[in-house]
Amino acid sequence: MRKCNFSTIPESIAFMLKSFFSEFQKIRIKSVNKSNNHQKINPVNSFYQAKIRAPFAVLGIRTEEDWLTEIDYLPLNTSLKTPITSLAREVCAQLEAYLTDPRYTFDLSLHINGTAHQRRVWEKIQQIPCGQTCSYAEIATKIHSAPRAVGRACGANKIPIVIPCHRIIAKNGGLGGFMNTREGEPLEIKRWLLQHESI
Numbered sequence: 001m002r003k004c005n006f007s008t009i010p011e012s013i014a015f016m017l018k019s020f021f022s023e024f025q026k027i028r029i030k031s032v033n034k035s036n037n038h039q040k041i042n043p044v045n046s047f048y049q050a051k052i053r054a055p056f057a058v059l060g061i062r063t064e065e066d067w068l069t070e071i072d073y074l075p076l077n078t079s080l081k082t083p084i085t086s087l088a089r090e091v092c093a094q095l096e097a098y099l100t101d102p103r104y105t106f107d108l109s110l111h112i113n114g115t116a117h118q119r120r121v122w123e124k125i126q127q128i129p130c131g132q133t134c135s136y137a138e139i140a141t142k143i144h145s146a147p148r149a150v151g152r153a154c155g156a157n158k159i160p161i162v163i164p165c166h167r168i169i170a171k172n173g174g175l176g177g178f179m180n181t182r183e184g185e186p187l188e189i190k191r192w193l194l195q196h197e198s199i
Contacts, residue, residue, distance in 0.1 A: 048072075049088035051081035054099055056192045059161075061095075063087045067111035070158045071095075073179070073189060098161065102197040103130050106162050114156060117145065121153035128167045130197050135171040147171075155180035166193040 050061040051074065058080065060072035068091055083089040090108070097104040112119060120143045128134050136147035136154075143150075154165040155177070166189075170176035175194075179186035 048081055049085050050083035050092050051078060052092050052095065053080060054095075056189045059095060061088055061091050063091065064111060066109055068108045068159060068162065069111045069113075071160055071162065073160070073186075095161065099196075108162060110159055110162065112159070112163075114153075117143075117149065118153040118156055121145075121150050122157060122163050122165075125154070125157075125163055125165055125168060128164065130164075133167045133169045133194070136168055136176060137171045139168060151177055152180075154178075161193070164193075166190045167197075169194075 047062065048060040049063045052059050052061070053076075056076075057073040058076060058078040060070075060074045060078075061068070061083075062070040062072075063085060066087060068087070083092050094104070094106055094108060098106070112122060114122065121139060124134075124139050124142055136150045139145075139150045140147045150168070154168050157163050157165045160166065166178065168176065175187055175190055176182070177187075178190040181187070
């Protein structure tokens with residue numbers, strides 16, 4: 001905002017103008033702070049188009065136009081959110097269908113952002129049928145990569161369940177990692193999904 005030069009106008013008028021600009025500045029600052037606080041209070045609900053409960057987590061669903069862009073595993077005590085778009089409702093319906101019948105086939109348009117290597121890994125993962133698994137090493141061999149690189153690509157998958165990275169396991173038959181970790185709740189989610197698919 002341009003500063004006013006009060007030295008060239010009568011003292012009484014200058015005093016009134018100074019008071020006005022002082023009060024205006026206070027109101028402006030208060031308004032900005034209020035806006036910033038609103039963004040901090042409710043960031044999650046504005047981020048997800050729906051949040052539904054699964055036995056192992058709350059699933060946070062994000063869509064963009066006609067595309068599913070993200071599914072996040074959220075803590076079980078996370079507040080649910082009714083779908084706010086028709087696509088979010090459809091995603092919820094299909095996820096619930098999978099939770100009822102693990103052999104349900106998803107039919108959703110996916111917006112997949114990733115490197116060329118990640119996209120090759122995710123493409124191979126989508127070819128693994130329900131009830132079967134594949135090792136990191138096997139995927140690596142198919143795309144001329146390395147098991148660790150395949151594991152990192154699995155950890156970067158933003159649309160789990162639909163792109164079933166839980167079906168990738170260790171060469172020795174162990175669970176391997178999940179969500180970029182080898183312990184804790186993420187592995188319990190992976191174990192639940194595999195058991196749900198009778199693996």
